[in-house]
Amino acid sequence: MQTNAHDALFKAAFSQVEHAAGELRQALPPELSSxxxxADLRLCPGSFVDEALKERHSDLLFSASMGEARVLLYLLFEHQSTVEPLMAFRLLRYMVRIWEHHLAEHxxxxxxxxxxxxxLHHSERGWASGTSFEELLDLDEGARIAVGEHVPRFRFVLDDLxxxxxxxxxxRRMSAFSRLVLWxxxxxxxxxxxxxxxxxxLDLMNDVRRAPNGAEALRTIWRYILATNERDEADEVLQRLLAAAGESWKEEIVSAADQLVERGRQEGLREGxxxxxxxxxxxxxxxxxxxxxxxxxxxxxxxxxxxxDRWSERVLTAPTxxxxxSEP
Known part of the structure; x- marks a missing residue:
């Protein structure tokens, strides 16, 4: 549940280009960001993460103009407690998939x-590994310099929360909702x-409340806080949240709690x-x-x-x- 909550919060915020733009401006080096x-940032469809890693990684792909060309900005959210030392290799795989998708469309x-x-990373102790692909190659410094132009070379941008x-x-110079999400x-x-x-x-939450679609954005925040405290009794967490937020937030918090319960019922039915x-x-x-x-x-x-669905269609006719x- 908690992993799903992280993914849902990440995508609720940053699939909206106005919030994604703030995060990307913050993370990118100023000379690149400038x-x-x-203003013409667009969300691109699709996810490029390995199926087996979707419990740990969430991703969003954007495009924007840079001069006369368009550049793709690939935002990967890593929600796991440890650092992935092969992150640059995983990113290379995802980037190749993006290029393959581009060539299929063009x-x-x-x-x-x-x-x-x-x-976008958060872990217990922070990022403690390299951020460039070259650092993964099993070569000493001299050899790495010698082969430099003949191997893939790139460095990913790291925003370590x-x-x-x-x-x-x-x-941060971002929307109030984005800052709340990162917090x-x-x-x-x-x-x-x-x-x-x-x-x-709470002052930032008041800013969110006054923004367009602010009430729904806040319900996203309340649902996340309730979901990440799921190891405790739901009623106890709700009461503690109400006490921490104050009476003026009661209606919205209770509404978010009701939505969370109903969503849990629906997910339970689907899983059944x-x-x-x-x-x-x-x-x-x-x-x-x-x-x-x-x-x-x-x-x-x-x-x-x-x-x-696919296997159920095949089960009566496939010879083995x-x-x-088999894959499609």
Whole structure:
């Protein structure tokens, strides 16, 4: 639940270009940021993260003009407690997927758009690894210099929330909602701090409340705080949140809590239906192919709706188990 809450908050804020522009301006080096026309920043469709890593990474892709060309800005949010030492390699894979997607949409193109990778990070101790691809190569310094022009070379932009004080976050030149979101993510692993420090952020919440769509933006914040405190009794967390925020916020907080409960019911129902479909597919596979290997059972149990649909269509006609579970 907490990982889903991090992802939902990240995308609720930064899939809106006015909020994403503030984060990107903050993170990018000034000499680069000054060349980008953020007035025409656009969100691009798609996610390029490995399926197995979606519990740890969330991503958004944007394009903006830079001179006469358009540049792609790839924002990756890493919501895990440890540092990923191979982050530059993972980013290279995602960047290649973005370029492949671009070429599929622009057949015959002879040039590629520039991609600037930006990592938004928060962990217990902060980033403690390299930010350039070259640093991953198993070479001494002299050898690295010698092969320099013959291997991939890039450095990703790092915005490490772990090292940012609350006062610095609050002073960023970004929308009030964006600053609140970063503050929430900064203390995501210490939910007690979200409640303890809430009083110092109520002025910013009032700014959000007065902005267009401010009430819904605040409900997003309240839902996140409630969700990240899920290890405690829900009623107790709600009462503590109401006490920390004050009476004037009661209606909005209670509304957010009700939405969270209803969403939990809906997700539980969807998961129950999905689990039922997995069970049915396993029975059909067993009836056709006999005892199933553990790897096949694990694949079905981890499958999403699209995969279950595809395999259910094949189960009656595919000649082998491998054919049923093959990729599209």
């Amino acid at each position: 060349r980008i026309n953020f 057949p015959g193109s002879k040039r590629l758009p520039a991609i600037v990778p930006v990592v 772990s090292q940012e004080a609350d006062e610095a976050l609050k002073a 929430c993510l900064r203390h995501a692993r210490e939910p007690e701090e979200l409640l303890a420090r809430l009083g110092k952020w 239906l999905q689990q039922g479909r997995r069970h049915m597919l396993l029975r059909q596979l067993g009836a056709r192919f006999g005892a199933l290997p553990d790897a096949a059972v694990a694949r079905v149990n981890a499958a999403d709706i699209a995969e279950l 188990l491998a054919d049923v579970l």
